[in-house]
Amino acid sequence: MIFRTIVGIIASACVLLAPVKTEPQESKAFQLEYRDGTILTSNFADSKLGWTNVSELGQMTKQLIDVSRIESLTLTMEPASEQLAQTLKLINDLDSDDFFAREEAEKQLTKNGKRFRSLIERNSTLTTPDGIYRLGRILSSLKSGSQKQTGFALDILTLTDGTKLTGDAGSNDLQFITRGETVSVPRKRLAQITAGVADLKTRPRTRPVIETKLYHDHASFMENRNLKLVDFENKPDGTPLQSLDKNITGHFVPFGLKLGTEFPMGCVGVSGYNIKGGDKPVGGNSVCVYPSKTRSVKRFQGVMEITFCQPGKGSVPHGVNSFGLFLSRVNHSRDMLLQAYDSKGRLIGVCESNDEPCTFCGISSSVPIAKLRVLSNPWVLDSRRRLVKEKEAAYSKIADSDAVKVEKDAMKRQLDKARSNLKVDKDYAVDSIMYSAPVPVDSGRTDRHFLGRNGDVVPATAVRMFGPDRIEISARNVRQLTVSLDVANTVALKPVPKPLPKRLKNDSNWMAMLRDNSIVQWTPGTKLRSKTLQQELTRQDVVAIWPAGRPPRLPLAGDFERGNNVLVYPGCRVTTPEVVFDEKGFRWSDGDVLTEPLHEPGETKVDQRSDDFADSVAPRKSEFTFDASKLDEFELPTIWFAKPSGMIASEGCLRLDGGEMIVYSKGGLFELTSINAREATVTFGGNEVSIPTSRIISVVPPQE
Incomplete structure (x- = not known):
């Protein structure tokens, strides 16, 4: 059975004292969240927790708390x-x-x-x-001085009846029972203890069709949706956020929201700028990217990353089905983007800023959104340069002709207008984020070597596979163990810990998504040949293709109602009844170009300078070469031959380096027959294919 051939990883907790075997107890389960991100499901070894209440004047009173009454315990570094x-x-x-x-x-x-x-x-x-x-x-x-901190750094104990106690859980190690063993955990390594066990079973039994919708009207986006609103006026505990608070990255984890940036030393903080939006729900504090946690210069620029977690547990990844925010920008339409990715890294939606100074960008999807990026449009400047070149060529021709002066002057005005548009607004601020309830996602995360269905997370420092069902693991918070685990309890494991290779652009290779969501790299030509599979693929098996090293971009809801094929470019989509391939590239005919509107329906256009841009993002010709080095980034499409879909509960997958992914299931396109220390073996088209474990980034078993 395939379930017995995949191995899992699980751990106890780090011990200062040698763990002692004890009989498992039927008691309330808790999840221990370590400061390094490790999460382990455990029980308190004792039925009572020693607790000291501490007043503002330093008065202390001791009591014993029944652990069955504990909902959560947040611990400070120092008692x-x-x-x-x-x-x-x-x-x-x-x-x-x-x-x-x-x-x-x-x-x-x-x-x-x-x-x-x-x-x-x-x-x-x-x-x-x-x-x-x-x-x-x-x-x-x-x-x-600054009054950002005016209270004790106290432990916070929340009881099941909602009572919150502030005080001290003691300086001694805390005793727990983990997998039948009594272990002693230094309190300084623990960040939080939460009652209950997560359930990360995320995939449906029937294959879902992925449909994405974009919104610029916040009222229609909010209609009939139960959304959480974060307006950045207060922290989750009600404490006001201070102006120019330079680091609020983890402030909203209790709400399941995490903010970040791609700057190595940067953060997201309160901007000090008050967004004005008329009747829109904005004002007061807004947030922006700080390139440095210690300096305020050059803020308002850079990529803001938004991810989700289980509320209160920053290490357990989640996603949302609806997300929106308000952007304040000062230049032209389409200068800013809100990109949405699913847990597999697919770009499922891109919402561009419209011509309003305070723009609403909203995205809803039938599959959970795992990550969003807010950034200045990286392709708009290239497309505007192309427009200038076209206007210059047209003006050069007419200037040398005998055309009347009126026509020359009109062409000169068009050229001047195109030249004035050669800039991109990189400054922006964000306000009033709104999103649906976070839900578990089918995560193949590679920064953790084990992710359990119950929410356990174990980062490993060394993993050694031997035999078909055994693993030896060493970790920062786990003593070395040799374990075997039913994969029904495993969400993902990474069998060979190593630095994740960068996904380098390869201008000669392309990626192909198959009808079961598998992704393989192939060499362009009249035949689709996979190097990993050492076989040719049929067009009937292929759902989409795109250049290697780039994320696939997904079509929007309704695109396939306009054509049998959809070409998704960064700034537009093209629907066409047919795509024809040859050895050098592909071509299509009768294509309709679809772009997002620059202004809200029924409202007056604000940015009149952007009228020409809708045409400039469209492809200039209906043929394409496979050699991506000859094209600008905004000219590279993802070509869809059928609607995108998601994985189902009976499917597992092997995530490989180079962006490839093999989805396996009983009776599916691929079947996983074995996995050991050297290789994984799958069958495809009646043939066996061996994949070295050195290429496997993670294993995501079926959920049933």
Whole structure:
């Protein structure tokens, strides 16, 4: 059976003391989220949790909490009792007979006292004039500085009845039972403990058709949708966001929302800019990309990345079916893009900014959106340069002719207009993000070596496969184990840990998506031949093709109602009844060009300069060469011969380097017959194909 030939990875927790075998207990399950992203399903070893309530004045009261009442526990790096004891010592040192002790105490309290300002303000134990004077100087400094932190860094305990307690869970290691073993976990390695077990079974039993819709009207997008609105005025706990707060990247994880950027040292923060949008739900704080966490210069530029997670658990990937936001930009239409990707990296939708200064961009999809990117349009400038060249050529011809002056002047105005459009607005701010409830996604994530159906996540430092059903794993939070696991509990595993190779552009090869969602690389020509499969593919098996090294772009809902084939370009789609191939490329006829409108229906156009651009994004000819090096990026299409679809529960897949993916199932186009330390073997067209495990990035087993 194939389920017995795929191996899984699971782990206990990192131990300071040797784990002791114990009988499994029927008790409430919790997920332990480590600070490095590891997540392990466990039970508390004891029925009670020692807890200390801490007041703003530093008063402490102890109690025992029944673990069955715990909903979640968020842990600080340092126990509150240690923080409190150190602060009280520094305050007392202000009265010290030692001058240097008083100096050091004042220095530390001035530098780190913001969190304990309430305690310092109400302290009345000092008796010496110098101590009282120093205390006043400290408070004056704290009041004049930034007030981003004015409370204790306390553990937060949420109970099942909704009660929230702030205090200290203690400085000792916490004891848990994981897979029948009692383990001791240092609290500093834990970020959060949450009741319940995730269920990451995500794929339907019948094959879904992927349909995507774009919106520029926020009212129609919001109609009949239950959406979460994040307006960046407050954090999830109700605390106001501060102007120019440079890093809010992880602030909204409790809402299942994660913000980021492609800048290595950058972040997403409050911009300090108030977006004005009339009757649109914007205003107050907006957010933008900061290229550096420490500097505000050159903000408003760069790629903003938006991803989703299980609410409160940043390491468990999720997706949404609907997403929208407001963009403020200052130049021309189509200068900004909102790109939506599914969990397989397919570009399922691109919404361009329209001619409104405050643009709404919304995308809905029948498959979950796993990632979004907000960026300046990388193709619009190339297409505008092409338009200028065409106008210059036309003007050159008419200028040398005997045409009347009126016609020359008209052509000159068109050329000047095209030249004035040769710039792209790279500055933008984002406000009022709205999205549907996050749902689990069929993740083949490669930064984790094991992802369990119950939400367990284990990053491995070493994995060794031996035999058909055994794996040896070493990890940062896991002692070395040899395990075998039923793949029904496995979402994805990465059998050979190694740096993920960059997906390099290959101008001579193309990718082909097959009717079962498999993706293979092929060499262009009249026949579709796969190097990995060492076989030829039939046109009946192929759903789409696109240049290697680029993500496939998906058509929109309704495109196939206008033609049997859809060519998806960065700025438009072309529908055509037929696509004909030869050795050098392909051609089509009777194509209809589809573009998104530049302004909202029934409203006056704002950006009149963009009238020519709708034509400039369309392909100038109805033939194409396979050699991508001879074309600009905006001229490279994804060609669809049928509607895109998703995987189903009975299918698994092998994700390979180079962007290839083999989808396997019993009776499917591919069947996986074995996998071991050296290779995986699949059957295709009655022939066996061997794939070295060194090429396998991850294994995603069937879900049933």
